[in-house]
Amino acid sequence: MNIVVLVKQVPNTSEVRIDPKSGNLIREGVESIMNPEDRHALEAALQVKDRSDARITSLSMGPPQAIDVICEALAMGVDRGILLSDKLFAGADTWATSTALGRAIQRIGDYDLILAGRQAVDGDTAQIGPQVAEFLGIPQLTYVQSLEVREGLVVAERVIEEACERIEAPMPVLVTVLASLNEPRYPTVNGILDATADWSEIEVWNAYDIGAKAPDLGLSGSLTQVIRTFTPKEARDTQYLEGAPASVASQLVERLRQKEIRLGE
Amino acid sequence: MAEIVIDLDKCNGCGMCSRSCPYQAIEMEDKKARWLEDRCTLCGACLESCKFEALTGQMPVRPVPDFSAYRDVWVFVEQTNGIVHRSGLELLGCARTLADDLDQQVVAVVFGDKVSQHATDLIHYGADRCVVVEDPSLAYYQTCSYTHALAVIVERNQPAILLIAATHLGRDLAPRLARRMGLGLTADCTRLSIDPEERILLQTRPAFGGNIMATIVTRFSRPQTATVRPGIMKALEPDPSRTGRIDAEHLDMAECREFTKVLECVMQEEKGIKLPSAKIIVAGGRPVCSERGMSILSEFAEAVGGQVACTRVVVEEGYLPPEHQVGQTGQTVRPEVYFACGISGAIQHKAGMDGSRYIVAINKDPDAPIFGIADFAIVGDLFEVLPALTREVSGQ
Ligand SMILES: Cc1cc2nc3c(=O)[nH]c(=O)nc-3n(C[C@H](O)[C@H](O)[C@H](O)COP(=O)(O)OP(=O)(O)OC[C@H]3O[C@@H](n4cnc5c(N)ncnc54)[C@H](O)[C@@H]3O)c2cc1C
Ligand SMILES: Nc1ncnc2c1ncn2[C@@H]1O[C@H](COP(=O)(O)O)[C@@H](O)[C@H]1O
Numbered sequence: 001m002n003i004v005v006l007v008k009q010v011p012n013t014s015e016v017r018i019d020p021k022s023g024n025l026i027r028e029g030v031e032s033i034m035n036p037e038d039r040h041a042l043e044a045a046l047q048v049k050d051r052s053d054a055r056i057t058s059l060s061m062g063p064p065q066a067i068d069v070i071c072e073a074l075a076m077g078v079d080r081g082i083l084l085s086d087k088l089f090a091g092a093d094t095w096a097t098s099t100a101l102g103r104a105i106q107r108i109g110d111y112d113l114i115l116a117g118r119q120a121v122d123g124d125t126a127q128i129g130p131q132v133a134e135f136l137g138i139p140q141l142t143y144v145q146s147l148e149v150r151e152g153l154v155v156a157e158r159v160i161e162e163a164c165e166r167i168e169a170p171m172p173v174l175v176t177v178l179a180s181l182n183e184p185r186y187p188t189v190n191g192i193l194d195a196t197a198d199w200s201e202i203e204v205w206n207a208y209d210i211g212a213k214a215p216d217l218g219l220s221g222s223l224t225q226v227i228r229t230f231t232p233k234e235a236r237d238t239q240y241l242e243g244a245p246a247s248v249a250s251q252l253v254e255r256l257r258q259k260e261i262r263l264g265e
Numbered sequence: 266m267a268e269i270v271i272d273l274d275k276c277n278g279c280g281m282c283s284r285s286c287p288y289q290a291i292e293m294e295d296k297k298a299r300w301l302e303d304r305c306t307l308c309g310a311c312l313e314s315c316k317f318e319a320l321t322g323q324m325p326v327r328p329v330p331d332f333s334a335y336r337d338v339w340v341f342v343e344q345t346n347g348i349v350h351r352s353g354l355e356l357l358g359c360a361r362t363l364a365d366d367l368d369q370q371v372v373a374v375v376f377g378d379k380v381s382q383h384a385t386d387l388i389h390y391g392a393d394r395c396v397v398v399e400d401p402s403l404a405y406y407q408t409c410s411y412t413h414a415l416a417v418i419v420e421r422n423q424p425a426i427l428l429i430a431a432t433h434l435g436r437d438l439a440p441r442l443a444r445r446m447g448l449g450l451t452a453d454c455t456r457l458s459i460d461p462e463e464r465i466l467l468q469t470r471p472a473f474g475g476n477i478m479a480t481i482v483t484r485f486s487r488p489q490t491a492t493v494r495p496g497i498m499k500a501l502e503p504d505p506s507r508t509g510r511i512d513a514e515h516l517d518m519a520e521c522r523e524f525t526k527v528l529e530c531v532m533q534e535e536k537g538i539k540l541p542s543a544k545i546i547v548a549g550g551r552p553v554c555s556e557r558g559m560s561i562l563s564e565f566a567e568a569v570g571g572q573v574a575c576t577r578v579v580v581e582e583g584y585l586p587p588e589h590q591v592g593q594t595g596q597t598v599r600p601e602v603y604f605a606c607g608i609s610g611a612i613q614h615k616a617g618m619d620g621s622r623y624i625v626a627i628n629k630d631p632d633a634p635i636f637g638i639a640d641f642a643i644v645g646d647l648f649e650v651l652p653a654l655t656r657e658v659s660g661q
Binding site: 094 | 290306308408409412434437443445448453472473481524531532545601619640645652
């Protein structure tokens with residue numbers, strides 16, 4: 001069985017800070033990591049490989065330094081790493097990203113199972129999985145918290161609003177996973193050594209390699225554009241209530257009553 | 266198709282263009298450059314590299330198509346087991362404002378087996394027209410059937426804007442639809458408005474875990490499609506005097522192959538807590554992580570008739586189950602009053618509650634970020650302030 005795992009390099013968003021003066025993101029010193037849910041996607045693939053004959057390819061689109069996430073995937077135990085990297089891919093929205101990833105998967109060919117994280121912590125779109133599945137014309141199972149891979153089909157448990165659904169799909173199929181699916185393994189020492197030795201063997205593909213032209217890629221191939229970014233405005237007129245607790249309590253109840261809010265009535 | 270033209274008289278065979286090309290699409294042959302069309306990705310790097318202006322080429326410019334035939338603001342209204350999801354009503358409220366700004370109509374579209382009884386309600390909630398698509402294969406959501414049905418309806422009706430709730434269902438359906446129809450798609454928007462000049466949809470959403478907001482536009486495809494975070498937009502008060510057209514549309518569902526088979530669907534047991542619709546929420550942070558803290562918090566919640574909620578820390582410490590967590594990875598709420606008790610106001614927490622009508626913050630640190638979004642700020646110890654409030658409220 002051939003498995004492709006989509007992995008993305010993201011800034012560690014819990015470290016991202018805003019410059020209070022300019023309102024811009026301060027990215028310096030922010031560590032780049034593998035998107036957390038993608039490690040669970042890798043683990044799911046490795047568990048299939050633990051039990052049966054499977055070949056795992058990890059695929060990432062990003063700048064040259066995104067090679068780090070491919071190395072990490074190799075160290076965890078995947079067989080092949082491909083980095084899609086080209087200036088033409090820069091600034092892609094999910095339409096253009098799914099075009100590039102979809103074409104790369106077509107070039108890899110002969111896939112049975114594609115695994116991705118549910119969403120990436122930088123964009124939080126959760127769109128890439130379904131859009132790649134549609135590009136390839138294969139079924140998708142999103143929000144998966146348990147996955148059973150059988151001969152020619154998968155059975156998954158999907159978390160949906162106020163319910164949980166058990167669903168079956170034939171292969172090839174694309175699955176997006178939640179962190180609750182499994183506990184990702186750590187890269188082994190041998191894995192890390194092998195991955196470092198194989199470093200030069202990671203394939204780097206550009207636009208030509210996936211048979212794509214500039215107008216379909218990156219910013220110029222995108223259907224949406226970001227026209228403005230800003231820090232969330234905190235426009236509330238804060239009134240401080242001061243005094244002993246009992247006095248503060250009665251002030252608050254009174255102020256809220258003036259706003260037509262009656263507590264406890 | 267664009268092409269690169271090489272003026273052989275101007276080319277002196279320096280080879281700069283060939284070296285500048287990342288794809289080996291320019292070869293040097295007999296001291297002249299030669300363009301290899303099938304290797305070229307039209308990136309334009311060679312054009313800039315030639316000092317002798319020997320290379321010319323026109324890159325295709327993308328025209329903005331004429332979209333004047335696309336009209337109206339459509340809302341995909343989600344239902345499960347014949348019950349309309351709240352998010353659909355919220356979207357109708359938001360669509361009403363957008364449509365009024367554009368001087369166009371709001372159209373609700375609902376899929377299911379027997380769902381036409383909801384049409385009048387949707388009109389009362391702000392729709393001018395309701396499109397009902399009934400088919401047994403649409404009773405229960407499945408990706409391929411719903412994508413097929415919505416694609417056909419959109420193709421037939423050509424809306425200017427299409428809004429879908431960013432629920433699990435919406436976020437499974439919308440990207441699939443967008444990819445099929447060639448639509449730009451903005452995920453999980455928290456604010457929508459119409460640009461007064463260009464008359465296009467301004468789609469604003471949080472990114473980088475809520476650290477930054479981005480406004481996104483869709484200039485190259487119609488309908489302008491967005492998923493919208495549930496719990497943010499306000500549903501209108503239903504107005505029974507509103508009237509509108511109800512259309513049943515028929516589809517040939519045999520054209521669509523459903524790959525997947527739902528084996529079973531287990532409804533999660535009623536948790537008895539419904540934060541998104543609560544009017545008053547009493548939320549606690551790290552300092553309530555003790556038996557005493559929890560009882561002070563719940564006594565106050567009971568006195569004001571509110572629901573108890575918390576930060577992630579409290580869930581991690583095991584004092585409340587996850588469905589009580591408010592924030593980016595928890596619930597989004599917008600009560601009339603949100604009491605933030607011993608909550609620092611991390612961006613991930615604020616993401617779930619900053620749409621509350623009034624925010625009361627109680628914190629002993631005067632510099633706690635939560636005060637930045639509070640309407641009423643109490644700098645003090647919650648172990649003194651909350652009991653005093655409970656006494657004040659119940660003593661009335
Ligand atoms: C990817 C990601 C997602 C996250 N998602 C969420 C989410 O959905 N929801 C969420 O809540 N968090 C979330 N977090 C965690 C978030 O970053 C904060 O860590 C968390 O919200 C802090 O909780 P807190 O305010 O209870 O604790 P703290 O930050 O420790 O704050 C406690 C506050 O209580 C005050 N205090 C202490 N004692 C008293 C007292 N006696 N009286 C009054 N005040 C007192 C202190 O001054 C302090 O301000 C997420 C984090 C990440 C990285
Ligand atoms: N540039 C990328 N390269 C590889 N995989 C990606 C990329 N972007 C997104 N993905 C995959 O798609 C998932 C969802 O991402 P998103 O739709 O951006 O939230 C991620 O968890 C990855 O598995």
